[in-house]
Amino acid sequence: KAGVTQxxxxxxxxxxxxxxxxCSPISGHRxxxxxxxxxxxxxxxLFEYFSETQRNKGNFPGRFSGRQFxxxxxxxxxxxxxxxxxxxxxxxxxPSLAGGPRETQYFGPGTRLLVx
Amino acid sequence: xxxxxxxxxxxxxxxxxxxxxxxxxxxxESDYYLFWYKQPPSRQMIxxxxxxxxxQQNATENRFSVNxxxxxxxxxxxxxDSQLGDAAMxxxxxxxxxxxxxxxxxxxxxxVTP
Numbered sequence: 001k002a003g004v005t006q007x008x009x010x011x012x013x014x015x016x017x018x019x020x021x022x023c024s025p026i027s028g029h030r031x032x033x034x035x036x037x038x039x040x041x042x043x044x045x046l047f048e049y050f051s052e053t054q055r056n057k058g059n060f061p062g063r064f065s066g067r068q069f070x071x072x073x074x075x076x077x078x079x080x081x082x083x084x085x086x087x088x089x090x091x092x093x094x095p096s097l098a099g100g101p102r103e104t105q106y107f108g109p110g111t112r113l114l115v116x
Numbered sequence: 117x118x119x120x121x122x123x124x125x126x127x128x129x130x131x132x133x134x135x136x137x138x139x140x141x142x143x144x145e146s147d148y149y150l151f152w153y154k155q156p157p158s159r160q161m162i163x164x165x166x167x168x169x170x171x172q173q174n175a176t177e178n179r180f181s182v183n184x185x186x187x188x189x190x191x192x193x194x195x196x197d198s199q200l201g202d203a204a205m206x207x208x209x210x211x212x213x214x215x216x217x218x219x220x221x222x223x224x225x226x227x228v229t230p
Contacts, residue, residue, distance in 0.1 A: 033216050043207065043220035056217050088159060094216060105218065107153075107161035 001026055004093050004108035012114045018079040021111045025072050025093030031055075032074040033105060034066060037088040046089075049074055078113075086115045118143045120210050122221035129198045130229050136183075137193045137224045139208030145169075149211045150184065151218070152193045156204040164206070167191065195226075203228040 005024045013019050025032050033056075034046040045058040049068035066076040072093075078085055089112075092105040119142045129135035141150070152164040167175045167184050174182050179199075183192045195202055208221040 031216055033218075035218075035220075042222045043218075045217040045219070048216040056215060058217065090159075090161065092161070104163050104166075105216065106163075110159050 001028075004091055004106055006089075006091050006108040006111050008111060009109065010112050010114075012116060013081050014116050015081055015083060017081050018077060019081060019113060020075050020077045021089055021091075021113070023074045023076075023091030023093075023108060025074070025091075026095075026106055029093035029095050029106070030072050031094040032068055032072065033092045033094070034074070034076050035090040035092065036060075037090060037110070038084075038086070043090070046076065081115045083115050086113060088112050118145075118148075118210050118212075118219050120208050120219050120221040122206075122208055122224050124224045125222070126225045126227065128227045128229060129195070131198055131200060133198055134194060134196045135198055135226065137195075137206050137208075137226070139191045139193070139221055141189050141191065141208070141210050141219075143189070143210065145212060147213055149213065150182075150191045151209040151211070152180070152182070152191075153207045153209060153220075154202075154204045155207065155223070156201075161207075165193065198228050200228050200230065202226060 007022045031050045033048040037043045048056040052068045063079045068074045088110045090110045091108045121140045148169045150167045154162045154164050165177045179196045181194045205223045207223045209218040
């Protein structure tokens with residue numbers, strides 16, 4: 001099976017712009033989670049989607065939003081970009097419903113966003 | 117809120133030796149899951165090992181094992197027979213059952229020297 005794919009891999013934007021990142025989960029996986037990784041804050045959970053519904057949301061401002069499509073592909077959007085949004089954005093997919101201990105989150109390679 | 121603390125920003129080990137990475141966490145829950153993830157320079161996060169809090173037996177995966185001390189809220193990772201390919205950032209993470217949000221520690225950078 002192909003792994004989690006994220007596009008684009010690298011992105012440069014300027015302050016005030018908006019950006020959309022895409023994540024394609026492993027085939028058959030229905031849950032997609034997003035994380036932001038920065039040197040200062042480390043890895044922080046953004047949100048999680050299942051069956052096109054947001055189930056969990058981290059402590060991020062409303063400029064960060066996401067959605068999931070019927071084929072489980074997910075996008076996240078950041079509006080009005082700030083310098084502090086520069087980060088590696090990681091997407092992870094999981095197969096099943098229950099969130100039990102054996103359910104592994106498989107991570108994609110990430111999208112590195114630089115805001116100038 | 118649950119917090120995960122990794123007190124060692126960097127560790128170094130010689131090839132073939134054993135190293136232990138520390139992790140402590142703070143939670144009021146009795147049922148939860150703990151994980152160690154590895155992030156090599158490629159930035160791809162890879163699950164190394166997981167532990168269910170209700171299990172007293174420590175998890176092992178080949179050269180990787182954990183020392184889970186529930187009362188002390190400690191979850192250390194032991195890497196035996198270290199290999200050059202083990203060099204990476206290692207993150208300790210916590211998750212509640214039926215949720216998908218992983219709480220990560222700040223990470224420990226492991227250097228493996230020949």
